[in-house]
Amino acid sequence: MDGRQVNAMAGNSAGNESAELADYSDPHRVAYGELPEGHFYDPDAEYEPDPEYAATLAPDAARQRRERIGPTGRPLPYFPIPGPVSEPGPAKIIAMCNQKGGVGKTTSAINLGAALAEYGRRVLLVDFDPQGALSVGLGVNPMELELTVYNLLMERGLAPDEVLLKTAVAGMDLLPSNIDLSAAEVQLVSEVARESTLQRALHPLQNDYDFIVIDCQPSLGLLTVNALTAAHKVIVPLECEFFALRGVALLTETIEKVQERLNPELELDGILATMYDSRTVHSREVLARVVEAFDEHVYHTVIGRTVRFPETTVAGEPITTYASNSVGAAAYRQLAREVLARCHAE
């Protein structure tokens, strides 16, 4: 689908502020020359949208199901329920990265990790932000920690097991962090191969996990470069808000530089639209623009805005356990399935 069609769809839905108003007889639909009904029909596809996720495809879930259009305005593929795995590893390392603050990096790291663990994957979450928000989000008090990811980076000979914490989610472990990590940014500057310190620290853990998810801090400094050097994939959460795309050029430039100079394996896995509110024209327009700019890089899965996420931080657990039947939990399960489908497609 090209940008014009995406825009047409965004424009088309602009007049429909509620689910009830959006239907086939909508005159805007004809005026904008939307694709005819059944256009995306693929008789070979065994399409059975996950019912929980389909419920999030507002403003008109029924229509979108019929037309198989996902919230990004593109045909929604079916992501199969992942089968079991026997031996863990070697781990795919994913950096959750955007230098813009408050876009949903930490929330996505926790909940993607928990959803992957629900599907039987062994997951390690790495809190790589001195704020320690990921640790807090999993019920850990960073101030009480003696050993954190900082020690693992700076002290040679320290075994990862001494720092690792088990989480309440079966199969998901945590490398916690706290304010100590901010010193690493300065101390690493004088180290040899300073950009690959995290990569070296994670190396012994590669075969214990299927996924290692690194939650980056909101900056493009040395810590984030370390995360990108250690990673195979980057996920970029983008908030569906004004200026969502501001700064993304700098981020992709940084990713490319790391690719060229430090880590040729690094790839952008996807752009994740977060805090999407299907009821507002604005959110839909931002999403359409993001799809226009990044096309297939944008995940089909979109994370809606809901107060359940801030609640989970207070509760200190992922949404998949805190509100297992919520749309937020369904969205991150769908994301896990999409991420796994992308991995298997390689």
Ligand SMILES: Nc1ncnc2c1ncn2[C@@H]1O[C@H](COP(=O)(O)OP(=O)(O)OP(=O)(O)O)[C@@H](O)[C@H]1O
């Ligand atoms: N889909 C969502 N709907 C509503 N609130 C959300 C959603 N995702 C995250 N939030 C809330 O938005 C705030 C910022 O989210 P989060 O901490 O995940 O972002 P971040 O990118 O990690 O921020 P920082 O850059 O500060 O590390 C948090 O209070 C979180 O609970």
Ligand SMILES: [Mg+2]
């Ligand atoms: Mg964060």
